[in-house]
């Protein structure tokens with residue numbers, strides 16, 4: 001018998017399969033404290049949660065029998081994936097079931113904003129018949145900017161088309177082809193800011209998307225723009241939004257999600273006449289809750305019964321002998337991918353992974369997943385992991401080519417990764433150096449020796465006297481300390497690269513200054 005614990009309110013209809021299963025005992029215990037959950041979790045084979053239960057390392061530590069944690073929804077921010085992976089617990093989610101619900105809430109927010117519905121309702125129920133204060137705008141012929149064109153963003157685009165809106169879309173993985181199919185014009189964030197009447201965000205919250213819409217973006221916006229966030233708190237800078245409303249740039253905003261949830265009672269959004277708020281209701285429809293509960297219940301049954309399953313968000317088991325060979329390379333592989341993605345000017349369209357030396361003796365697919373995860377995580381953040389990395393690449397039309405080579409160029413093992421995008425090709429090679437750990441040994445065609453960690457500045461320049469000095473003084477003026485420095489070139493006076501490691505992130509204005517120095521083609525900051 002399998003014991004399954006449901007620790008958050010999850011739709012009964014969705015759970016029916018589990019309730020009917022003869023080999024399952026289902027317990028529903030909601031509102032447990034961490035202590036209470038830690039005390040009982042040791043009895044269970046599966047745990048089903050929504051977003052309230054925090055599955056902390058302590059819970060996982062106490063979960064001696066647990067085989068699977070099922071999240072009825074998309075975000076797994078409430079589950080400690082690292083701890084679950086280390087303990088061999090599979091974590092699954094239900095990424096598709098609440099797409100329409102969240103899309104429809106977004107459309108509702110857009111209409112409520114355009115016609116002041118919540119504000120007008122509030123006044124009318126007090127007996128005031130105020131028709132003058134609530135003159136709205138039509139959606140027809142307005143420009144809608146959608147940032148993040150994944151599942152939800154794409155559905156919003158389809159519905160907004162039906163309202164006669166013109167749509168500008170930005171997503172690093174949005175191709176001309178797909179944009180055309182969706183009736184969306186490919187745009188940059190800047191263009192969206194300059195031209196949109198409504199802007200809605202549908203990205204995950206990652207280091208790259210945190211404060212994606214902040215002061216500089218608001219400064220570029222059209223007067224009277226309306227802003228919607230039904231994705232994750234923090235993608236839109238809350239303070240900058242308030243300033244943009246005060247400055248008369250933003251006419252209204254609608255937020256379902258907040259940096260801190262629930263927001264503190266004196267949060268400035270809560271009583272603001274121009275801001276509509278809802279308590280993270282995107283997925284709160286009967287249908288969505290049934291969908292996500294059904295999806296997750298079916299998957300949990302598959303896992304408990306050792307049947308094939310999908311939507312796992314952490315790591316599958318790898319045979320011990322293969323693991324022993326590959327594990328030392330996982331960190332290197334992931335960092336190489338992340339390094340390369342930051343070197344490239346646009347999101348990957350093709351990733352070529354080539355292994356040489358002893359690595360060619362085993363199935364390197366788990367290592368490839370780490371590399372692909374490293375590349376994709378630059379744009380997808382924690383939504384991509386080693387279980388779903390290949391799937392994420394496939395659905396975004398990113399072609400993965402694997403090669404094995406006998407030429408290890410003097411190294412026991414060598415991993416070479418090439419990233420192709422929009423006609424650009426960049427590559428790096430890395431290895432584990434005995435006694436020194438992971439090393440990047442080649443960047444494009446230049447031999448280097450760089451530890452893939454911390455803050456790295458990569459400079460493409462012309463090999464001319466004085467460059468090192470000019471760069472050093474700009475960095476010095478900004479208080480940035482250079483820890484190490486290497487220069488690589490093929491011919492005297494030709495194209496060259498410089499790799500600097502610095503002690504802390506370089507301020508954006510310093511990066512701008514560096515990029516404007518003479519004889520410098522490009523300066524990129526790589527953070528690992």
Ligand SMILES: NC(=O)c1ccc[n+]([C@@H]2O[C@H](COP(=O)([O-])OP(=O)(O)OC[C@H]3O[C@@H](n4cnc5c(N)ncnc54)[C@H](O)[C@@H]3O)[C@@H](O)[C@H]2O)c1
Pocket residue numbers: 074075095098099102147148149150151152153170171172173202203204205208209212230231232256257280281282283284379380383
């Ligand atoms: N309010 C709610 O209750 C609710 C419900 C479901 C989902 N969500 C949230 O909505 C968001 C979107 O969900 P989804 O299912 O559409 O996810 P998805 O993975 O299908 O789509 C996200 C898209 O964002 C894109 N992206 C990543 N970084 C970007 C960047 N810097 N600029 C532009 N685009 C970028 C990705 O390429 C991807 O296509 C997620 O944050 C999810 O957690 C909220």
Ligand SMILES: O=C(O)CC[C@@H](O)C(=O)O
Pocket residue numbers: 050051072073074075076098280282283284
């Ligand atoms: O209502 C929920 O469970 C959260 C919904 C949503 O944010 C998700 O991540 O799926």
